Amino acid sequence: MEDVFFDFEQDPTTNFAFWGQMDPNFQFQNQLDTLLLDCTTVSGQLSPWSSFGSQSVFPDEQLTLTDLDSQSPGHDDGGTEADSSSADEPAEISKRRARRMLAHPPYKIQRHAANIRERKRMLSINSAFEELRCHVPTFPYEKRLSKIDTLRLAIAYIALLREILMSGCDPKSYVDECMKNGYKNQTNAIWNTSDLTARLSWIKWD
DNA sequence: TAGGCCATCTGGTCCT
């Protein structure tokens, strides 16, 4: 886990992001989400393949996409490629031919629909991460947790909560005790890697 | 400028 930025001396008015605050992109993401929902509806109406019937666009061709050179995604959809006559090798010709096939409108429409679905899926994952960030303890002005840090801290937090439950102690005194005595217990290893007790010391337990 | 993080596109695989 990378170092977590935290400076107790830091002026609260500085521009360090606090995870509890609204993500500056949140509003934009919501708008994008709405847009994607609309697009999904539209793309559902489009139904890329149905609009072209059940007949394959490539009746004679079984495209071997894995054989294609990995063109930089999103930068060459195949439609911009010049028909150079310099490459005579059959393999090269086959590749170019395949790229041209991929540039056919039905494929592009289906791909575009898949991209929209994928973006929507990632948005839902990200919103779940946002929700999770709100449930893990952080320092008051700690930098917004990355996804991987959020997951690791959540795991550590759950482990600590389980220990507190098993101990039957008061949570605050349990954390205080851990801070005082250090990490003698091997079972603490799971959660003490995240400075969790230090973070928890900032929680108002009442 | 390098490295971390992230969004996006993409093709393959699995599932319904």
Place this chain on the structure above:
DNA sequence: AGGACCAGATGGCCTA
């Protein structure tokens, strides 16, 4: 057959 899920590739942004 089509959608969900996944991982790789890529480029942009930000920070030390």
